[in-house]
Amino acid sequence: MNLLCPFWINKIPRLRTDSPSALSLADLLYCNVEDPNEVWTHVILGGYVIDVEWLFRVSGPLLMSKCTIVLISGEKGFLHKYRHLVLHDRFGRNRVKIVEPCLPIPFGVHHSKMMLCINNNGIRVAVLTANFIEDDWNYKTQGIYFQDFPRLKTQSENIVLNISSIEGKGMRFRNEIKRYLSCIGVASSMPKDGCIPLSLLDEFDFSGACVELIASVPGYHRCSDAQHYGLGKLKSILQSMQLPSSLDRNPPVLTWQFTSQGLLTANFLNSMKQIMSIDARNPTGEDKMDPVVRVVYPTETEVKNSLEGWRGGLSLPVTLRCCHSYINERLFRWGTVPQGSEVENERSKGLPHLKTYTRLTESEDGLSWFLLTSANLSRAAWGEWQHGGTQLLIRSYELGVLYDETSFLHVKEDGLFSVTPSRPVPIPSSADGDGLVRVTIKADTCKKDGGGAALFLPYNPLTLQPYVSTVQIQERRTNALAERSKSPLSTTDVPWVVDVPHHGEDRFGKEFHDVLSGDNPCKEYLHASHRLSRSNSQIRKKRMKYDN
Incomplete structure (x- = not known):
């Protein structure tokens, strides 16, 4: 039996031989915007450096959908920089949220690279090594972990599935995501401007999680x-x-x-x-x-x-x-x-x-x-x-x-x-x-x-x-x-x-x-x-x- 880990690398256009394990950012962010179950409702992207104009250029669904987008950046002054872009005027104030995580200890940075995309089918969780800039995705060698997780079925549909989702790796995986998003100021258990509710993550079945965060x-x-x-x-x-x-x-x-x-x-x-x-x-x-x-x-x-x-x-x-x-x-x-x-x-x-x-x-x-x-x-x-x-x-x-x-x-x-x-x-x-x-x-x-x-x-x-x-x-x-x-x-x-x-x-x-x-x-x-x-x-x- 061929057991495969959820590990991919990035697609480098200039290489002569493509790989079936190579993904582009567009592959990860794709959704059918005409399908109400597949179009993204929430997208959270975090990186050290983010080129917003390039990001939306390579991902049409982000432009065409009406999803809430949260950008987490480690670049100082990123919010000020974003407000001077044409895209800021196009999206308005509420469509795109900018988060610059708190850095309580001197000389620290936000260096994580991650992605959460939510639709009516479930949630896509990705941990990356690439920033959201062209050079990182098109010229360097990157590693990509991602998995898709379905929404939890109701108790009347499948009680066993509900139980399995709160045990083992799945429970740890969900808890680590919730803890991390809370720490960087993206999710909260209380109503808060710019935050998604932590309870939203309880709607998904993480029992198939393969890795430890x-x-x-x-x-x-x-x-x-x-x-x-x-x-x-x-x-x-x-x-x-x-x-x-x-x-x-x-x-x-x-x-x-x-x-x-x-x-x-x-x-x-x-x-x-x-x-x-x-x-x-x-x-x-x-x-x-x-x-x-x-x-x-x-x-x-x-x-x-x-x-x-x-x-x-x-x-x-x-x-x-x-x-x-x-x-x-x-x-x-x-x-x-x-x-x-x-x-x-x-x-x-x-x-x-x-x-x-x-x-x-x-x-x-x-x-x-x-x-x-x-x-x-x-x-x-x-x-x-x-x-x-x-x-x-x-x-x-x-x-x-x-x-x-x-x-x-x-x-x-x-x-x-x-x-x-x-x-x-x-x-x-x-x-x-x-x-x-x-x-x-x-x-x-x-x-x-x-x-x-x-x-x-x-x-x-x-x-x-x-x-x-x-x-x-x-x-x-x-x-x-x-x-x-x-x-x-x-x-x-x-x-x-x-x-x-x-x-x-x-x-x-x-x-x-x-x-x-x-x-x-x-x-x-x-x-x-x-x-x-x-x-x-x-x-x-x-x-x-x-x-x-």
Whole structure:
């Protein structure tokens, strides 16, 4: 039986080979506006940066329907900017609501990417890694989780369905959505201007939810409250999974794939490693056996040769000051050549904007779990423990989903349920040449290859290609002679760092300084990234003290 996880990637128009697992934003926002049951009544879209004019240009149903639209933005002054658009006059005051979430802790941002679309058939829930801007959807590699959920049947129609919807993953999924929407000021249990009623979410049957939601919300989260967010939530989920322990007591193998990192500390890195190492034998993650960590991050050459050329590096805002030796010694390339092939994977030309964290099975032939999220490797995103681990400080809003071996779609004989039956979204799969790799999630280490729930990923966490310098560093650790020689590390693979000089022409014949000085289509994203960089600088200058 082919068990498939609800994971898709974005459709990149410039790639020669399309993938059945590739979706456009228009695919996700489509509805038949002539069908009263299918036309959207409410649409909630959240992102770090939103290009409103492009958003409505690619999604005709949003323009043609009369649905209430809520836009959640992390861009400061977004409401003021929107009011100066022609669309503001067209929609009037009540059609589109703008929400700029409260940021109670200095230097935090709203970084989540999500979508909720409601009609008379049910609700579509999507957790994304793409902002609502053209560059993110058409040129970069993104991850997409979404599921459609039907409306609850009345008690007289099916009492069993009502009971199942409030148990297990479905109940947790619904509660996490309600909690998160309340925190960002989009939903409320009391009548409130610009908010949808929380009770609206009780009208849907979430019993088919395949994943666990992991949100980060700014604040000082104490005691049991810390279990709801960031590192605390991840820890709680992994403890409840009771993953089988390594039979041979081998160290856990983790992959971290992100597009930016903050100022890292040893305590934060230890927290990440410990929590991601949790299994049945090591329920706290504090086992003295240090995990193997592999960091997937693009090289300077990969940026230069990408679909965007040098410009693509502007949305990989890692600065020299934020580089950390622990990460630098564990780097693996983003793009790899498929095994047995001499042809480069064209899909890897779309630079990553998705963020994924995984744990491999003991035999490294599959995944124990897989996490898709907006959260980069930073304390602001994941949080940092204070006061002996009783308080979790989080600065930013983030949203992600965790897949395990039970995270597969339940496809019935008449197909997968869709809230847009006139154009249902295709089930994930792969085609020759699309650059996707089939990887399975199987918590049971005794399962043979091929078992478990399948993901079609844009990179292969099982066969990563290390930087040449990573190989050299590993050899030094195991070879005393190599350690004594101290020969210079290879510069064949240089990790992309945005604020150092970059030389040579990209695939468009442009130098990096041309990109910085020219008219940049992703200028708003670049400005937002610079604000983050300045915030990090301010944190450093103020010498803010963190208790760990």
